[in-house]
Every structure is written in structure tokens, then in C-alpha cells.
Amino acid sequence: MQNKSPPSSSLDMLLSRVSTDALQEPAPRGETLELILATALRAPDHGKLRPWRYIVVQGDQRPAFAREIVAALERRDPDVPDEKKQKILKRFSNAPALIVLGMSLRMGHKIPESEQIMATAAGTMNILNGLYAEGFGGIWVSGAYCEEPELVRRLGLAPADRLAGILMVGTPKDAGRKTRRPEIKDYMAYWHEGEIPVFGAAKEAE
Ligand SMILES: Cc1cc2nc3c(=O)[nH]c(=O)nc-3n(C[C@H](O)[C@H](O)[C@H](O)COP(=O)(O)O)c2cc1C
Numbered sequence: 001m002q003n004k005s006p007p008s009s010s011l012d013m014l015l016s017r018v019s020t021d022a023l024q025e026p027a028p029r030g031e032t033l034e035l036i037l038a039t040a041l042r043a044p045d046h047g048k049l050r051p052w053r054y055i056v057v058q059g060d061q062r063p064a065f066a067r068e069i070v071a072a073l074e075r076r077d078p079d080v081p082d083e084k085k086q087k088i089l090k091r092f093s094n095a096p097a098l099i100v101l102g103m104s105l106r107m108g109h110k111i112p113e114s115e116q117i118m119a120t121a122a123g124t125m126n127i128l129n130g131l132y133a134e135g136f137g138g139i140w141v142s143g144a145y146c147e148e149p150e151l152v153r154r155l156g157l158a159p160a161d162r163l164a165g166i167l168m169v170g171t172p173k174d175a176g177r178k179t180r181r182p183e184i185k186d187y188m189a190y191w192h193e194g195e196i197p198v199f200g201a202a203k204e205a206e
Helices: 009-016 030-042 058-076 084-096 111-131 149-155 200-205
Strands: 052-058 096-102 137-141 164-173
Touching: 009 030, 009 137, 030 052, 030 111, 030 149, 030 164, 052 058, 052 111, 058 084, 058 096, 084 096, 084 164, 096 149
Parallel strands: none
Antiparallel strands: 052 096, 096 164, 137 164
16 A cells, blocks of 8 residues: 655655754754764664764864874874875864764674674664754764774773764754755665566666
8 A cells, every 4th residue: 555645744854864064063962962862772773782882072172082083093004194184183173073983892792793783873873863853963974993993992992892983963054955865766676476676776886
């Protein structure tokens, strides 16, 4: 049976969210921030392993944190280009706030590591939607620092842990911006016995 009713406002919200690094103050704080972070803990989590660990970087802590990221990159590669270092320092010092996405992973557990990582990714998506729902915005970024062991340790995580990335968050300067999205019909199929599903999107890769 087809659902012909117009999309609900919740669905509209999910369909219109975009990522942005064009951010200004304010970032969510206090109880609002904690409620948005709490949406991550509603994500599917096989085995209730609760792998999410969020580290919030605000205010005058941002430049020092940005230097931690650069130091991590330098530990991995002493020749990291100065231009790249300057870009990171600027990005992370100027973002209204940062949410570091820690993943507390159990190695050798019956729940595979990939599923634990998926639970943290699902949580992150809830945060991005929660931010947008409250009039905020952000973007999920990552880099070679995510697996740098000393940074992981300095962020209070265990040796097997990693970062899924960092959310730069604040209020979008470009609120209401729309981006072109792929067509769902190219990314879905209805299964019929005896037929192999064909995806329009597969043609793009050819
Ligand atoms: C794990 C992960 C890491 C990402 N890292 C970066 C990054 O380092 N830099 C970047 O510009 N976008 C990165 N992205 C993509 C952006 O978060 C975002 O999805 C992209 O800009 C498209 O925006 P949209 O969410 O509106 O489609 C990453 C996405 C994921 C899921």
C-alpha cells in the first residue's frame, strides 16, 4: 500500500538537513547541548556496548585543542605541510564549538568492531539531525589524527579506541541552503523472487 499523505514535518526536517562549515555563534550549550548529545544514545547499539564518548570543546579551549590535533598529525608525519597545519588551526579555533567523536571499542568481542563503529556513526547522525532540529548546524570532519594513539590517550580513551571524527558545530551562516541530492530511485530496488536487483546508481560508477 502506498502512503500518499504529504511528508510530516519530521520527515521534511530529515530531508532538508545539510552539512555546513559556514558557522557562526551561537553553538548549543548547556542543557540544549546535552539534549542534542542524548539523541546519539538513542541510536541502534548491538549488545548495548554504548561505544559513544563525546568530548566537547568550547570557548577559549578551542585554540589549544586545535594545537593538539596539529601535534597528533606531526607525530604521524613530521613533514606535514605548514599550509595544512595553519588550515587546521584556523578551522578548529574558529568553529563555534567542536564535538570530538570518541569510539570506545571492544576488541575480540562477539559484536564485531564494524558494528560498534556503525553504532557510533548512527549516534553521530542523530546529533547532526538534533542540531538541525534546534536551528543549529555543523559538519562531520575527520583526518589522520583520528587513529593517532597519543591523541586518543590524551582524550581519555583506551589504546584500542579511535575517533570517528569531529563535529564542527554552531549556527549556519547559510541557513536554508539547499543542495542537490541524488534521486532515491537510483539507490533502492524492490526485491522480486528470481530477479537480481538493479540500481540506477550502479551506472554512475561504470
Ligand atoms: C566519517 C566521515 C568523515 C568525513 N570527513 C570529512 C572531512 O574531513 N572533510 C569534509 O569536508 N567532509 C567530510 N565528510 C563529509 C561531510 O561531513 C558531509 O557529509 C559533506 O560535506 C556533505 O554534506 P551533506 O551532509 O550535506 O551531504 C565526512 C563524512 C563522514 C561520514
